[in-house]
Amino acid sequence: MSVIRLLLREIQHRQLSFVLGVVTIVAAVALFVAILTMCDASQRETIRLMRNLGFNVLILPKGTNMADFWSEDFAEQEMPEEYVYRLAESDTISIRHLVARLQKKIRWRDRHVLLTGILPEVHMEQLPSKAPMGVAIPRGSVYVGFELAQSLSIGVGDTIELGDKPFVVGKCLGEKGSKDDIRIYGHLHDVQEVLNRPGRINEIEALSCQCEGKRLPQIRADIARALPGTQVTEYKSIAVARAEQRRMVESYAAFIIPVVVLVSAIWIGLLTLGNVRQRRVEIGILRAMGVGSGRIAALFLGKAVLIGVLGAALGFVLGTALAIRFGPQVFPLTANKITPMFNLLSWTVIGAPLLCALASYLPTLVAVSQDPAAVLREE
Amino acid sequence: MIELENVSKVYQGANGEVRALDDVSLSVEKGKFVAVRGPSGCGKSTLLLTVGAMVRPTEGRVLLDGEDVYGMSVSQRARLRAGKIGFVFQMFHLVPYLDALENVLVPTLAGARGGRPEALELLERLQLSHRLHHRPAELSTGERQRCALARALLNRPEIILADEPTGNLDPDNAAQVMQYLGNFHREGGTMLLVSHDPLADQYAQRVLRLDQGRVQ
Numbered sequence: 001m002s003v004i005r006l007l008l009r010e011i012q013h014r015q016l017s018f019v020l021g022v023v024t025i026v027a028a029v030a031l032f033v034a035i036l037t038m039c040d041a042s043q044r045e046t047i048r049l050m051r052n053l054g055f056n057v058l059i060l061p062k063g064t065n066m067a068d069f070w071s072e073d074f075a076e077q078e079m080p081e082e083y084v085y086r087l088a089e090s091d092t093i094s095i096r097h098l099v100a101r102l103q104k105k106i107r108w109r110d111r112h113v114l115l116t117g118i119l120p121e122v123h124m125e126q127l128p129s130k131a132p133m134g135v136a137i138p139r140g141s142v143y144v145g146f147e148l149a150q151s152l153s154i155g156v157g158d159t160i161e162l163g164d165k166p167f168v169v170g171k172c173l174g175e176k177g178s179k180d181d182i183r184i185y186g187h188l189h190d191v192q193e194v195l196n197r198p199g200r201i202n203e204i205e206a207l208s209c210q211c212e213g214k215r216l217p218q219i220r221a222d223i224a225r226a227l228p229g230t231q232v233t234e235y236k237s238i239a240v241a242r243a244e245q246r247r248m249v250e251s252y253a254a255f256i257i258p259v260v261v262l263v264s265a266i267w268i269g270l271l272t273l274g275n276v277r278q279r280r281v282e283i284g285i286l287r288a289m290g291v292g293s294g295r296i297a298a299l300f301l302g303k304a305v306l307i308g309v310l311g312a313a314l315g316f317v318l319g320t321a322l323a324i325r326f327g328p329q330v331f332p333l334t335a336n337k338i339t340p341m342f343n344l345l346s347w348t349v350i351g352a353p354l355l356c357a358l359a360s361y362l363p364t365l366v367a368v369s370q371d372p373a374a375v376l377r378e379e
Numbered sequence: 380m381i382e383l384e385n386v387s388k389v390y391q392g393a394n395g396e397v398r399a400l401d402d403v404s405l406s407v408e409k410g411k412f413v414a415v416r417g418p419s420g421c422g423k424s425t426l427l428l429t430v431g432a433m434v435r436p437t438e439g440r441v442l443l444d445g446e447d448v449y450g451m452s453v454s455q456r457a458r459l460r461a462g463k464i465g466f467v468f469q470m471f472h473l474v475p476y477l478d479a480l481e482n483v484l485v486p487t488l489a490g491a492r493g494g495r496p497e498a499l500e501l502l503e504r505l506q507l508s509h510r511l512h513h514r515p516a517e518l519s520t521g522e523r524q525r526c527a528l529a530r531a532l533l534n535r536p537e538i539i540l541a542d543e544p545t546g547n548l549d550p551d552n553a554a555q556v557m558q559y560l561g562n563f564h565r566e567g568g569t570m571l572l573v574s575h576d577p578l579a580d581q582y583a584q585r586v587l588r589l590d591q592g593r594v595q
Contacts, residue, residue: 001484006477013476285472288433289530290461290489292454373433376424376468 003298011303014275018307021271025311025356026318028264029348033319033341035253041323041331041338057219059083059204062229073114073179074103078200081119081188083227087204088122090226098122099205102188104195108162109152114183115162117191119201139187141170147181149173162186163194204230265359268307272300272360276367280375287372297364304360308353315352316345381407381430381538381569386439387592388425399425400436401592407585409444409537412561412570414583422592423573424542430571431464431540432456443538461489465531467560469543471523473515473530479522480511483529491534501529505559521552528559538569545576557582 011018060069061077069075084100100119105112120136137143142162144154149172154160158169167186175181192198206223220232276283283296320340327338388400399422407413415423428434429441432448441448443463448456473482483498502508505525515523524544531539541560545553553576561582564570572579580586588595 001481001487003488005481006474006485006488009476009481281472282474285466285468285474286485286488287457288431288460288466289486289491290457290459292457292489295488373428376428376433376472 003295003302007299007302007306010279010299011306014278017271017275018303021268021304021307021356022311022314024264024267024271025307025352026315028260029312029315029352030319030322031260032257033316033344033348034322035257036344037320037323037338037341038327038330039250039253040341041327056234057206057223058233059087059206059223059227059230060233061202062231064231066233072105074105075202078102078197078202079227079230081192081199081201083230084119084122084201084204087206087223087226090222097206100188100201101203101205102191102195102197102201103203104197106195108184111148111151112182113148114179115191115194116183116185117188117195117201118185119188137170137185137187139190140167141186142167142190143171143173143185144169145173145181145183145185146175148184163196165190165194261355265355268304268356268359269363272304272363273366275303276300276363276370279367280370283367283370284372284375288376293368296368300360300364300367301357304356305353308356309349311356312348312352313345316348380409380442380444381571382440382442382445383430384440384442386429386436386441388422388429388434389437398592400429403439403589403592403594405587405594407569407571409569410564410567412564412582412584413572414579414586415571415573415589416575416579416586417589421589423589425592426589427540427542427571427573430538431466432459457489461486461491461534463537465534465536465539467524467527467531467539467541467544469546471515471520471527471547473523473527475515478512478514479507479518479526479529482515482526483533485530486533493533493535498529498533501532502526505529519552520547521549521555524548524552524556525559528556532563536568538571539563541570541572541574543574543576544572545574545578553578 060075061079064075064077081100084098088098099121102117104115106115107113108115118137142160144160148154149169154169154172156169156172159166160169161167162184167190173180186194188201192200223230223232286296324338324340328336331338383403383405386400386403387398390397390399401422403426415426417423425434429436430443432441432443432451435449440450443459448459451459474485477485479502480495480498483502484495487494499508499511502511505528507522507525507529510518510522510526513522515526518526524547528544531541539560544560545556548556557576557578560570560572564582570582572583
């Protein structure tokens with residue numbers, strides 16, 4: 001008779017307790033592996049998104065008072081529309097999306113309205129074309145902001161007049177809760193005609209500025225070289241939001257994994273304690289026969305280690321399968337990079353049995369320190 | 380040779396002290412069959428466990444072959460039990476998930492003498508050859524006690540300490556178990572038996588009466 005044989009026989013006899021232990025570790029390890037595999041994918045995805053996002057910069061006429069700009073949402077100064085085409089032809093800067101705009105505040109139907117003319121996106125010639133990020137408003141058509149449409153009872157298909165020119169309402173926009181609700185959007189050239197500002201714009205939005213290794217001062221210098229008479233500012237909010245989102249995912253994983261580990265450890269400890277209680281007489285009789293504390297401890301710690309090894313192996317397979325099955329839906333851009341992280345297998349195969357052994361340590365101490373005579377006398 | 384010198388054992392109970400053994404002195408020579416009788420709660424089981432190196436007395440000394448049992452370390456006492464002593468209990472205390480043969484082999488975990496051939500031989504002698512691979516739940520009470528007896532005999536002990544070994548058995552099985560214990564004694568073993576069973580008196584060379592922890 002060996003400790004291993006006794007251990008295996010006991011497992012065979014009390015299968016439920018063993019299965020519960022293994023299931024606990026399988027669940028914990030699967031969650032651990034799935035989260036880490038997905039976190040890895042999440043990081044790659046965020047990096048990709050950040051890379052695609054690049055810098056989002058706003059090019060404004062030189063001399064724009066930024067305080068006024070941020071309060072009014074448009075620049076008083078103007079610059080030639082030709083700038084946007086010049087930028088598109090630039091070979092020093094790569095910008096995925098260039099959107100030229102002319103915006104002015106006007107009085108229309110006894111209220112202040114932000115009239116915004118948008119030129120359909122201009123793509124840089126040397127870059128592959130990508131789906132447009134902005135809107136492309138057809139000529140002769142306008143989109144009306146929520147507040148205006150509501151208060152003036154304007155509906156899709158209505159004809160409205162702007163500077164004596166008729167326009168068909170192509171869309172009534174949803175509520176944004178910002179100045180967009182009092183905007184009327186039109187094609188840049190239509191708005192230029194309405195405002196009598198032909199060939200003029202007052203901002204260029206450059207999205208996804210691909211400036212490898214370059215920071216904002218360098219981009220400013222490049223743009224200033226291409227477009228003298230402009231100034232550049234960066235939209236930071238989107239990039240910051242991405243970084244915060246990534247940090248949030250990481251901190252979520254950093255919170256959830258220790259909780260899962262702790263709960264599993266407590267559960268394994270309780271299962272072992274239950275097992276010790278169940279086997280009091282058996283321990284007593286083994287002690288009566290002269291079986292030492294080391295072998296008694298080996299019976300419980302060995303079982304815990306076995307639960308850990310089996311749970312880790314099965315949990316790794318399950319966690320990896322879950323990540324591979326569902327990961328691509330969550331992270332479509334880097335789906336093909338979601339692959340088994342085999343380095344986690346060695347961590348879990350070492351970590352899970354260690355965790356189980358530690359969790360079973362106190363119950364094992366209870367087992368070896370119980371007075372066999374007291375148990376046998378009671379019986 | 381078993382010797383007890385002024386042995387007392389006091390338990391701290393919820394309602395105060397319980398004196399299970401009170402200044403007990405006795406000696407059992409090698410190869411003797413001694414029965415201990417007495418009412419329930421008189422300290423019989425404590426006496427047996429004290430002799431069996433399982434319960435440290437509050438006072439006094441227990442000597443086995445001249446060696447002070449409780450002067451030994453815990454592991455030395457464990458080795459002593461594994462090498463010299465066999466226990467038989469009223470409730471058998473077989474390991475429920477092992478079959479009869481495996482139960483008999485359990486003492487080998489403690490490094491006891493004897494192995495599978497000896498276990499098979501013992502089970503045959505105790506008429507359990509047909510039950511080798513039956514678990515305790517599949518054995519009758521008599522078979523369980525014979526299995527427990529085989530387990531106690533595997534390490535070829537010098538002493539068997541038996542606590543009410545026939546207490547749960549019908550007369551036929553009780554007689555059979557007593558016969559096996561008698562055989563052990565006839566082969567030179569020392570027998571210390573705690574029992575209410577009058578049958579024990581037929582085998583015992585000496586009967587001790589214990590009352591309120593004292594040998595009468």
